[in-house]
Amino acid sequence: METELYQQVRDLLYLEADLLDRQRWDEWLALYADDCVYWVPAWLSEDELGDDPEMQVNMIYIVGKPGLAARLHRISSGQAYAELPLSRTSHLVDTVRILASGEAAVSASAKWLTLSVDARMGKQIRGGWYEYELRREAGALRIGRKKIVLLEDVIDGAVDIHQI
């Protein structure tokens, strides 16, 4: 029996993935709160994931929407050497779980796999876990914090935000 909240969370995660695949960047960015945190920790060792984003090297650590907007600008500009042509992607998001829910916020997790296809790298599959802090704002949910665990610690090629 799925609760209304579960459906709402799942729909948001699916929508977010679909907007990335369709390269509808502005709509994707609008899902995030202005003071959002977007975090992809680096692996400290083969089995230890970074846990202090301020004081450790991260794969990506963006605080606030301008940082996300800058990345979108780069990949959609047609001027970034690695992103022309831009890879085609398909995200699969599943195993959505609600970890906690309160008046103001909801914590959720999910698993993801992304197939990326491009001329340079061919077909690549990357995957991992998502952890979300979602905020209740005017009856809707917005993304306050997203942590993306990328399982690879040796990365074949480059990775950008539409591929994870």
Added chain:
Amino acid sequence: MITDSADPARFRVDRRIYTDPDIFAHELRRIFERTWVYLCHESQIPGHGDYYASYIGAQPVFAIRQRDDRIGAFINACSHRGAVLTPRRQGRARTLVCRFHGWCFNTDGDCIRVKDEAEGWPNGIGREKYGLTPVPRVANYRGFVFACLDPGVGGLADHLGAARPFIDLLSDQSPDGLEVVPGQQTYLIRGNWKMQAENGVDGYHVSTVHRIFGQAMGRREALGDNADKRPTEAGRIKGTVASGCYDLGHGHNMIWAGRANPAVAPLFEAEEALLQRFSREKVDWMLRRGRNLFLFPNVQLMDQSSTQIRVFRPLAPNRTEVRVYCIAPKGESRAARIARLRKFEDFFMVTGMATPDDLAALEDCQIGALGRQARWNNMERGLEMVTVGADAHAKALAAEVVSSAARWDHETLYHGYFRQWAALMAAEHTAHGD
């Protein structure tokens, strides 16, 4: 392979050196197994038994902190049947236990236990004959640990030569030394190791390949970025600051560019303390000139808005593994460390906004090099304007450089690197274990 002549001024390189499997096999033996190769920073193996596993060319090795604080290195293979002895890239093992048959070794490489020795070798196996094979030469320059498989190689300090004062510009940033910050990234590129070596000190590509990085950063700042970011130094991307490059001899080289706004550099907080210890000229080098230093054949030390060790390993003619670490002065403020790390992630990571573009460009060169009908790379930019020996900036550090150029986008810095490559490739292979 290399046309190198003064009259008429000419320096060109056969693209086959990036693609030919025979040349690649020779490089592993004649270059990587015969010269000093960078292994790790001493801060990564601080205590007895701390090890760091790596490769010298194709040969697996590990560096380990021994008793009395010495650093040794061994071929990473059990003396019995050859299994690798280190379960992780980095770890601690005062006794190295082979996980295959349980033989044990101490940090000096001595075999200290053979499982069921009395049963299998009633007269004793003679454990003293089964120590690990040491890497014959290991040396540390200002915290940076190098090793060489050829016992007859000259000293490390001589090998580093004119690069030493530029390494000192990093090592001297804190009286407590440097430390590798937790978190690393390893990535695989579809390019020859020399493509990586050349890209890291290529000033000429910055204003084309990284223009979009400058634009994206400008956009972030214009949108009112509220994170712990310091303004991007766009001057070097646009090419509006003073710059230069050096051929440092022995294959080493360096580019530098002035910092339009040195106050954003994480080290700037230490200016007064540095002036107590070093000359104004040296402190200006540390604070006011961003530098990319390549140490032949496998490591780059970057000191820009962030600081990086980039170490690479040849896998195949068109495959290279690259590992990057952020290195920072011990004891810097939290704010400086945060600024250093965020700049590192923006530019130096393969998940960032600049390195992917570097890789795409060099990978395109790798593809282009397959076009055998078009044979030569032109590396002549700046050849008619180069200064033989040290310019005033290098003289301030007493760096006895081979040549100096007054712009970082000249290509004369590569000439010594290719000459070193050609000299090592042409020399007879010395007989060590062949």
